[in-house]
Amino acid sequence: MRQLEVFLSVCETLSITQTANQLYISQPAVSKTIKALENELQIPLFDRIDNRLLLNENGKLFRVKAYQLVLDFRQLQNFNDHFSQQIPLRIGTSLTIGNHSLPAAITQFQTLHPKISVKLFAENAIQIQHRLEAGEIDLAITEGFMTNQNFDKSIVSRYPLFLVCAPQNNLAKSGVIEAQHLLQQNFVLREKGSTLRDHFDELTHQLGLEVAPILESVNTEILIQAVKANLGITVLPLPLAQPYLDEGSLVRLNILSHPMETINYAVTHPGKIKSKIYQSVIDCFVAVEK
Known part of the structure; x- marks a missing residue:
């Protein structure tokens, strides 16, 4: 890419000396770069007449391609800032x-x-x-x-997961549910494949239980409203449950010795x-x- 930048500068100045001054490199370095580029392409890009450089037809065609290539390269260098x-x-x-x-x-x-x-x-x-x-x-x-x-x-x-019920649920007063009593409750749960459901299923499987919810939904808000209406118990993460716990519309239930966390x-x-x-x-x- 540096070869092309030197070439384009020489196209503008038509002077080895001026290009060297602009790019802060030596005159021999400019001459060597142009000569190396012409050797690689196996065609002359400049005509040299009376110690002057003149861009020939090959050079004019190559200049168009070189300019676009350098422009594209600079845009790629700035891809993260511009194109992103x-x-x-x-x-x-x-x-x-x-x-x-x-x-x-x-x-x-x-x-x-x-x-x-x-x-x-x-x-x-x-x-x-x-x-x-x-x-x-x-x-x-x-x-x-x-x-x-x-x-x-x-x-x-990370935050804890826990069961919640309505204040009028018979478990609300104690705030505790024994593992063996889980099957006696109605559950409203998220769909299989959700993290809340997976954590709950993992817990019940560890306890040797298989819980079949009476309501299953991808919408957590539907489950919360169902619990508030005392249709059943659900699993919530602390951030979602906290506002309802604070206002008293839901009550937290603990399963002794079986904490859940996500x-x-x-x-x-x-x-x-x-x-x-x-x-x-x-x-x-x-x-x-x-």
Whole structure:
């Protein structure tokens, strides 16, 4: 690329001396560069008449190509700053994080980077993982990420999961449910493949139980309203449950000696985690999750 830059400068000045001064290199270095380029192309680019350089027809044609090539190269060098503003950053979040953190985190990110567009997906954790594996998204913010493929992961947050019921539920007063009494309760749960459901199913399987919910939904808000109406019990992460616990419309239930916790990760393809833009997105989610 340096050869082409020297060539284009000589095309402008038609002087070895002036080009050397402009590029802060020696005159012999300029002459050597032009000669080497002509040898590689096996054609002369300049006519040398009376110690003057004149761009010949070959040189004129080559100048057009060389200029475009140097321009393209410089644009590629600035790709991260310029073109990344035109290509949407594709971000996927699990539904729980989408409900709790996505709006605030993306608003914060767009305040910091107003010229960068984003395309967002909010689906269950398994669907988001599949999108990342298929290259359909660039960054996943999701609970629990298990795969045999090579990805970069960093922890965004972690918080407890627990059962909640309505205040009028007969378990609300004690705030405790014995493991052996789980089958006596109605449950309203997220769909299989969601992190909330997977954690609950893992717990019941450890206890040797098989719980069949009376209501299953991808919409956590539907489940919350069902619990408030005392239709059953559900599993919620602390950030989603806290407002309802504070207002008294839901009551936390503890399963003795069986705590549940979810860990939320930022996941990217190898190398992307090092990008300033990707790290900025992750930092916004970390800030909101605190």
